[in-house]
Amino acid sequence: MLIIREAHQDELNEIKKVVAAAFEREDEANLVQAIYDSPYFEAKLSLVAELNGQIVGHILFSRILIHTKEGDRTTLALAPVSVLPAFQNQAIGAELITEGLKKCAELGFGHVVVLGHPNYYPRFGFVPASTKNIKAPFDVPDEAFMVCELVPDALADIEGMVLYPAAFLDV
Ligand SMILES: CC(C)(COP(=O)(O)OP(=O)(O)OC[C@H]1O[C@@H](n2cnc3c(N)ncnc32)[C@H](O)[C@@H]1OP(=O)(O)O)[C@@H](O)C(=O)NCCC(=O)NCCS
Numbered sequence: 390m391l392i393i394r395e396a397h398q399d400e401l402n403e404i405k406k407v408v409a410a411a412f413e414r415e416d417e418a419n420l421v422q423a424i425y426d427s428p429y430f431e432a433k434l435s436l437v438a439e440l441n442g443q444i445v446g447h448i449l450f451s452r453i454l455i456h457t458k459e460g461d462r463t464t465l466a467l468a469p470v471s472v473l474p475a476f477q478n479q480a481i482g483a484e485l486i487t488e489g490l491k492k493c494a495e496l497g498f499g500h501v502v503v504l505g506h507p508n509y510y511p512r513f514g515f516v517p518a519s520t521k522n523i524k525a526p527f528d529v530p531d532e533a534f535m536v537c538e539l540v541p542d543a544l545a546d547i548e549g550m551v552l553y554p555a556a557f558l559d560v
Contacts, residue, residue, distance in 0.1 A: 411471035423556035457549035499543030
């Protein structure tokens, strides 16, 4: 049975192994470590997918800012989401994202930003950030930089540019 639950503090190394295996390199696992070590880390938003006692997937949301003329506003970055190669395409990623977004809303966050595949994230409610007047701080294809409103019109009065902590820019 698949369980989506909060990661325990002592599971970071296991999580990093899952992330490195999913991406077939270390960069995203290093990003997870950097976020864990940063003030942007939100322990309740590091979730694992556990199947028969084994961690087979992980998702992390962390606090970032949208810089607006009226001041900085807090939002969340979804990054990274990882499923072990042997378990991909079995909707585990979808469960992690759906449950994760629910948790973000429960914690009172209004929106989430993701840089990711434009064919995958729209099914969870993500739309191009440009349609909500939110810009990326770097050059990316318009449709790959997306936002999800957890509450209807949560971004209606926000216009600005997302600011990523330095750790994100190394990936
Ligand atoms: C992306 C990922 C988390 C999806 O998890 P999953 O459990 O395999 O996905 P699901 O079973 O929920 O959904 C499968 C869908 O994801 C798509 N998908 C799988 N890997 C993908 C990838 N790297 N980028 C975009 N889409 C991907 C599949 O094509 C499939 O699409 P379809 O439903 O239109 O056929 C997982 O494949 C993974 O860890 N990939 C490597 C790491 C990665 O690329 N992370 C995301 C960065 S944006």
